[in-house]
Amino acid sequence: MADYTLFCAPDTYAMGAHAVLEETGAEYAIRWIRIFTDTPDPDFLAASPHCRTPALDGPDGTVFETGAVALYVAERHPQAGLVIPPGDARRGRFLQWIHYLASTLQPDVILQYHPEFYFSDPALQDRLKAASMIRLRGVFDTLDSALADGPFLFGDRPTVPDYLLALQTIWDVIFPEGDITAYPNLARQREAVCARPAVQRVLAQHREEYARRNAQSSGK
Ligand SMILES: N[C@@H](CCC(=O)N[C@@H](CS)C(=O)NCC(=O)O)C(=O)O
Helix, strand or coil: CCCEEEEECCCCCHHHHHHHHHHHCCCEEEEECCCCCCCCCHHHHHHCCCCCCCEEEECCEEEECHHHHHHHHHHHCHHHCCCCCCCCCCHHHHHHHHHHHHHHHHHHHHHHHCHHHCCCCHHHHHHHHHHHHHHHHHHHHHHHHHCCCCCECCECCCCHHHHHHHHHHCCHHHCHHHCHHHCHHHHHHHHHHHCCHHHHHHHHHHHHHHHHHHHHHCCC
16 A cells, blocks of 8 residues: 555646655555535545645645645655755755745745736736736746756755756746746756656656546547
8 A cells, every 4th residue: 555645636736746755766646636626525625724736645644735745755765865854054955945935936936827816807917927927036036046056956966845946947937938048047957857757757647637637628
């Protein structure tokens, strides 16, 4: 039996936690769920009170929030080398990037996709997205500078925040003019993370599930 079940919707934040799980080599199962539904999977609702993906059911119970899930799993599998451990001089910055990605990058990324969470008026939605994009520029400048030595945040080995970052920058629409190339270090980091066989396997699963749902909804 699998050690973990990850509640996932395709092409969502679940990809970051999924990629970390896959990198560890742990035994896990994916439970594909639907978000934005009035009838959520009851097990998913029990694990994730706002019905947001990802959520994990593991040996110690459930965990939600991408950063928490990814760090929890990576710490349980230290042999995968995805964690900068306590006592290492880089630990503070390791935690800094995990929290920065969740609390400073993520809210503006969500706004680019879902301005309707805040305003129903399309004109106000456009204004909100534009204001949020200005904030995103500053965040991308900060991250691009942090990746100057690269290719990863801590040199030539990826750690947890690299997965959380690249599995957001994979969405071109979050960049000004939809173009990552203005941020060459971010582009290099994304390419390096996405080239990893574990990440390729995860992306393939999400593409497949996404296509399956599209085919279902178009009656194919
Ligand atoms: N801070 C949460 C955000 C998760 C999140 O918003 N996930 C989106 C998919 S990318 C979702 O499930 N949205 C459903 C909703 O907002 O109702 C995390 O990182 O886990």
